[in-house]
């Protein structure tokens with residue numbers, strides 16, 4: 818099976834919107850959410866994962882609090898189309914997009930220092946972030962969204978799949 822990750826482009830919008838709508842049923846106006854995020858490059862950097870000729874999912878990364886030499890990156894949103902879930906794609910999408918992003922930031926004389934990610938307390942995505950990003954739980958905010966939100970942080974030194982010769 819041919820699986821690959823690439824930067825999101827304007828002609829991916831329709832499919833990303835569809836996946837967003839299926840993955841986050843309580844969120845409004847998928848189209849505006851996706852378009853405004855894609856248009857906010859390089860504050861937001863977006864990738865898609867293809868399986869053969871179909872986009873199976875997307876990831877939005879965000880640079881926090883300015884364009885800093887030492888970047889605090891947030892995994893802003895990830896979703897895999899229901900037809901493609903539980904096949905290991907999220908892990909490929911996170912690692913491959915992060916490797917590409919790390920290289921791009923390096924070319925701009927920036928380096929990823931830490932990664933922030935959050936998810937609701939009952940979402941199994943927490944385990945994905947712990948496994949793939951070696952993320953550690955640092956806080957729980959009980960009254961933010963519908964359910965308590967868990968915040969996790971990972972350090973660059975724990976991201977063994979990145980080029981640490983930078």
Ligand SMILES: CC(C)(COP(=O)(O)OP(=O)(O)OC[C@H]1O[C@@H](n2cnc3c(N)ncnc32)[C@H](O)[C@@H]1OP(=O)(O)O)[C@@H](O)C(=O)NCCC(=O)NCCS
Pocket residue numbers: 840841895896897898901902903904905906907908909935936937940941942945948
């Ligand atoms: C969360 C999400 C991105 C995971 O993507 P995915 O490609 O299906 O996940 P993977 O196949 O890479 O699975 C990663 C791990 O999660 C486990 N997993 C996958 N689906 C699961 C489910 N429905 N329930 C429990 N565990 C599950 C897998 O078994 C795997 O664990 P392992 O590494 O121990 O084998 C996807 O389910 C999704 O889009 N969900 C809706 C949107 C969402 O919740 N996004 C995250 C918001 S923080």
